[in-house]
Amino acid sequence: MSKGRAGATRWLKVHMGILFAFLYLPLVVLVVLSFNDARRSVVSWQGFSTRWYGEVFDDPQILASLGTTLVIAAVATGLSVVFGTLLALGLERHTRSSVLDSAVYFPILVPDIVTGIALLSFYSLIQFTLGTRSIMIAHSVWGIAFAAAIVRTRLRGFDRSIEEASLDLGVKEIGTFLRITLPVILPGIISAALVVFTLSVDEFVIAYFTAGRTVTFPIQVYSMIRFGVTPEINAVATLMLAFSMLLIVLALYLNRPRQSAQATFLEEVAA
Amino acid sequence: MSPGAETLHPEVSAPWRPLGRSRLGRLTIAPAFAWWAFFLLAPIGLVLASSFFRRGAFGGVEYVFTWDNYVRAIDPLYLRVLWYSVRIALLTTAICLVVGYPAAYFIATRSSARLRNALLVLVILPFWTNFLIRTYSWIVLLNREGVINKSLQSIGLTDGPLPLLYNDFAITLGLVYGYIPLMVLPLYAALERLNPEVREAAEDLGSRPARILRTVTIPLIVPGIVAGCVFVFVPSLGNFPVPQLLGGGRKIMMGNLINSQFLEARDWPFGSTLALMLMLILMGLLIVQSRVLRRGREIGIDV
Amino acid sequence: MATRTKGRWTTLLAASVFALAACGGDGGGGGGGGNGDGVPQESGPVTLQVMNFANYMPEDIAERFEEATGHSIELTLTSSNEDAIAKLEGSPEGTYDIAFVTSPFAEGLINADRFEQLDHSLIPNLSNLYPEASQLDYDTGNAYTVPYSWGTTGICYRTDLVKSTDVDGWDDMLNPSNELSGKITMLDEDRWLLLPALKSLGYSANTTDEAELSAAADLSIKAKATLLGYDAETFYTKLDSGEAVAVMGWDGWCNYVSDPSVVEWVLPSEGSDLWVDVMAIPTGSTRVAAAHEFINFILEEENGLWVAENILYKVPNRAAMEAVDPALLETYPNMAMDPATLLEQEALRDLGAGQPAFTDAVTRVKAA
Numbered sequence: 001m002s003k004g005r006a007g008a009t010r011w012l013k014v015h016m017g018i019l020f021a022f023l024y025l026p027l028v029v030l031v032v033l034s035f036n037d038a039r040r041s042v043v044s045w046q047g048f049s050t051r052w053y054g055e056v057f058d059d060p061q062i063l064a065s066l067g068t069t070l071v072i073a074a075v076a077t078g079l080s081v082v083f084g085t086l087l088a089l090g091l092e093r094h095t096r097s098s099v100l101d102s103a104v105y106f107p108i109l110v111p112d113i114v115t116g117i118a119l120l121s122f123y124s125l126i127q128f129t130l131g132t133r134s135i136m137i138a139h140s141v142w143g144i145a146f147a148a149a150i151v152r153t154r155l156r157g158f159d160r161s162i163e164e165a166s167l168d169l170g171v172k173e174i175g176t177f178l179r180i181t182l183p184v185i186l187p188g189i190i191s192a193a194l195v196v197f198t199l200s201v202d203e204f205v206i207a208y209f210t211a212g213r214t215v216t217f218p219i220q221v222y223s224m225i226r227f228g229v230t231p232e233i234n235a236v237a238t239l240m241l242a243f244s245m246l247l248i249v250l251a252l253y254l255n256r257p258r259q260s261a262q263a264t265f266l267e268e269v270a271a
Numbered sequence: 272m273s274p275g276a277e278t279l280h281p282e283v284s285a286p287w288r289p290l291g292r293s294r295l296g297r298l299t300i301a302p303a304f305a306w307w308a309f310f311l312l313a314p315i316g317l318v319l320a321s322s323f324f325r326r327g328a329f330g331g332v333e334y335v336f337t338w339d340n341y342v343r344a345i346d347p348l349y350l351r352v353l354w355y356s357v358r359i360a361l362l363t364t365a366i367c368l369v370v371g372y373p374a375a376y377f378i379a380t381r382s383s384a385r386l387r388n389a390l391l392v393l394v395i396l397p398f399w400t401n402f403l404i405r406t407y408s409w410i411v412l413l414n415r416e417g418v419i420n421k422s423l424q425s426i427g428l429t430d431g432p433l434p435l436l437y438n439d440f441a442i443t444l445g446l447v448y449g450y451i452p453l454m455v456l457p458l459y460a461a462l463e464r465l466n467p468e469v470r471e472a473a474e475d476l477g478s479r480p481a482r483i484l485r486t487v488t489i490p491l492i493v494p495g496i497v498a499g500c501v502f503v504f505v506p507s508l509g510n511f512p513v514p515q516l517l518g519g520g521r522k523i524m525m526g527n528l529i530n531s532q533f534l535e536a537r538d539w540p541f542g543s544t545l546a547l548m549l550m551l552i553l554m555g556l557l558i559v560q561s562r563v564l565r566r567g568r569e570i571g572i573d574v
Numbered sequence: 575m576a577t578r579t580k581g582r583w584t585t586l587l588a589a590s591v592f593a594l595a596a597c598g599g600d601g602g603g604g605g606g607g608g609n610g611d612g613v614p615q616e617s618g619p620v621t622l623q624v625m626n627f628a629n630y631m632p633e634d635i636a637e638r639f640e641e642a643t644g645h646s647i648e649l650t651l652t653s654s655n656e657d658a659i660a661k662l663e664g665s666p667e668g669t670y671d672i673a674f675v676t677s678p679f680a681e682g683l684i685n686a687d688r689f690e691q692l693d694h695s696l697i698p699n700l701s702n703l704y705p706e707a708s709q710l711d712y713d714t715g716n717a718y719t720v721p722y723s724w725g726t727t728g729i730c731y732r733t734d735l736v737k738s739t740d741v742d743g744w745d746d747m748l749n750p751s752n753e754l755s756g757k758i759t760m761l762d763e764d765r766w767l768l769l770p771a772l773k774s775l776g777y778s779a780n781t782t783d784e785a786e787l788s789a790a791a792d793l794s795i796k797a798k799a800t801l802l803g804y805d806a807e808t809f810y811t812k813l814d815s816g817e818a819v820a821v822m823g824w825d826g827w828c829n830y831v832s833d834p835s836v837v838e839w840v841l842p843s844e845g846s847d848l849w850v851d852v853m854a855i856p857t858g859s860t861r862v863a864a865a866h867e868f869i870n871f872i873l874e875e876e877n878g879l880w881v882a883e884n885i886l887y888k889v890p891n892r893a894a895m896e897a898v899d900p901a902l903l904e905t906y907p908n909m910a911m912d913p914a915t916l917l918e919q920e921a922l923r924d925l926g927a928g929q930p931a932f933t934d935a936v937t938r939v940k941a942a
Contacts, residue, residue, distance in 0.1 A: 117318060
């Protein structure tokens with residue numbers, strides 16, 4: 001590694017550190033305030049208490065709303081990634097229109113309130129029952145746009161000759177896609193999934209209008225504004241953070257570098 | 272052949288020889304567009320069509336054709352809000368690009384495969400909490416008697432409290448904070464293809480880092496940059512809670528404006544007009560951008 | 575060309591949807607009324623669909639109601655009046671059986687024929703209410719709505735931080751003394767944002783006169799310079815921290831400060847508004863009788879008492895207010911306000927066709 005590269009890496013690491021500090025600073029406050037002994041304030045500190053964590057586990061509705069939110073996000077992400085990847089492939093390889101290129105961003109241009117109200121009216125018109133499914137569909141509408149745009153970044157300059165070679169060798173199209181194309185676009189799919197999932201989990205306006213009686217976590221929280229958002233919400237958020245961090249650590253541990261089978265064999269032979 | 276080497280010659284991979292029969296290829300865009308036709312175009316078409324009609328006395332829609340809404344929409348009051356929103360959204364996008372690019376670059380090229388996905392998740396993890404309480408937490412940090420001011424004063428860096436809240440600074444900060452992952456992730460997706468061997472090869476041949484950036488890196492990741500900028504600019508323009516909570520309601524942006532027409536004034540026709548005009552402007556910009564880039568590629572400029 | 579085939583299919587699909595929609599009537603927004611006549615009613619124990627804010631009713635109300643009547647409740651959460659109305663109007667009629675909204679918004683829905691007329695014979699507990707509760711201008715005699723809680727808007731300030739100013743009216747917020755300048759917040763919601771200026775200029779809170787609105791907007795814009803910000807959610811916490819020393823707030827909300835002993839609530843001398851949170855039955859409901867039972871049940875003394883003791887609002891339920899612990903009334907004096915005084919304030923009304931002009935005035939203030 002050249003000296004310049006090592007220096008650059010060091011600055012990059014500093015940059016990452018500052019970015020993470022920026023991203024997590026309000027979370028420190030959020031976690032601290034989950035221990036706030038105040039009935040309806042998450043903005044001023046009034047003493048230490050762990051009672052909100054107790055409240056979370058006594059409150060089936062809040063946990064249910066969280067569960068609903070995660071399920072909706074998962075399905076919306078799945079739909080978005082599948083439709084979006086297809087769309088990206090089609091736009092990159094089979095169309096030449098600038099209009100269609102830009103059409104991929106169209107759902108993102110529509111203001112939330114318009115999408116929400118429009119879908120509510122539309123669902124009522126076609127008598128589609130409102131509930132988790134109506135929200136999943138609503139979220140997939142903009143999710144496809146995000147997914148397609150992100151996956152498409154992986155397709156620029158993709159060397160088709162490898163795919164053609166695979167086809168010439170007799171591998172069917174679907175096999176070629178899974179074995180050749182997919183690994184290359186996978187980082188795009190992962191990015192897209194992370195983006196859509198995150199946006200769906202925290203989305204309020206569209207979910208509110210298309211939810212019917214369903215309560216998602218954002219709907220629950222926004223509904224509490226009128227009489228005070230309680231630190232119970234901070235407690236739920238803290239638990240989610242803790243749980244996710246645990247998963248990350250677990251994933252890192254399971255993926256830790258291990259000796260390859262060949263290396264182990266060679267060691268035994270040498271001994 | 273390493274995936275990196277061929278990326279210097281995008282014209283080799285021109286998509287003009289489709290896999291299999293071309294009709295099958297074109298079908299790949301059909302599911303998404305059909306889904307959108309039914310669940311997006313039809314519903315919002317019905318709502319936005321009301322822009323040609325009048326608000327009823329109690330908030331409904333009176334089906335009397337009129338251009339009044341469009342005439343009203345170009346009133347300086349609304350144009351001023353649009354201009355303010357554009358300024359803030361542009362600033363936000365620029366900051367996100369400057370801050371987000373090095374981060375995406377680091378994750379894509381300087382972290383081990385094992386750490387890569389973990390870093391991505393860590394970037395986006397804060398946004399699995401709830402927007403409202405994250406924003407409240409920023410208020411706790413930024414207000415006059417808040418954590419940041421108290422800390423700065425206690426270590427002697429400032430004499431009095433800094434105005435960090437209820438102004439443009441706070442709005443921009445809130446928007447940058449909220450949308451930075453939407454810049455980092457698409458950039459990462461694009462940058463991850465940048466094989467380090469390619470760049471090192473160029474470095475070994477004597478290219479300075481800045482030139483490499485210009486001639487190799489950037490052309491390859493332009494789609495990523497475009498995606499990231501759209502993902503940040505457009506929602507920033509239409510954001511409403513950030514100006515309301517962090518801006519103290521002192522300033523409004525297009526999102527607040529459109530919302531207030533639909534919800535407060537219950538004037539769906541006029542709200543639809545504003546929304547439609549905004550969407551058309553943005554769509555126009557996107558088409559121009561796409562055309563410029565496609566033209567560039569066709570005549571051989573590597574963009 | 576490559577895209578022509580796909581384009582044709584999309585057009586066909588879109589066209590068929592539009593055709594379907596055109597046959598189906600207008601796409602939402604103030605659709606037809608109807609009085610429940612001819613709407614088939616469910617019999618036997620039903621599940622009432624109630625739309626309300628979180629934490630606004632006693633936690634055990636569903637159980638007690640089911641015990642008393644056999645009907646169960648399903649709650650749809652809403653976040654604001656405006657959102658509630660948009661959702662109500664966009665949903666098919668009959669989706670909701672009970673809606674909780676604030677008076678001016680309720681009146682708008684009454685005028686749009688979206689609420690059922692109430693049968694008072696099914697609500698004997700109306701006798702629990704103060705006589706003033708049936709003299710409310712937005713719905714005299716409670717023909718369509720029943721009040722749940724009520725109050726007015728005023729100023730709360732820190733008595734320990736405001737020493738030399740006599741805070742007694744809107745003018746103190748609009749033309750603040752040095753002590754207050756830069757440490758004032760006003761309410762962010764449209765109807766209340768212009769209220770101080772309107773009242774200070776002697777106008778009605780329900781005016782739609784362009785000249786009056788313009789004058790009020792100008793005054794509000796001038797006042798913006800000395801304002802900390804607009805806040806309708808966390809203003810009481812700003813009072814706690816001292817960042818604001820005087821805030822405009824609904825009376826019940828001012829009671830949420832952490833130390834009431836250093837905060838005083840003032841009814842402005844120029845006059846203020848009267849707002850009432852009400853319950854109503856949206857048209858198209860198939861459970862009208864059960865909905866009436868619910869309203870009647872809510873009017874029981876213990877439910878009104880819960881609201882007073884937990885939400886710290888005044889309730890129009892006389893039986894409940896008389897049962898409130900006197901110590902609570904001492905800590906929060908605005909809860910002891912006499913209904914007659916409350917009714918001297920101007921009830922907020924629906925602005926009808928004048929609403930867009932009002933919204934524009936507010937937009938002008940906020941965009942300035």
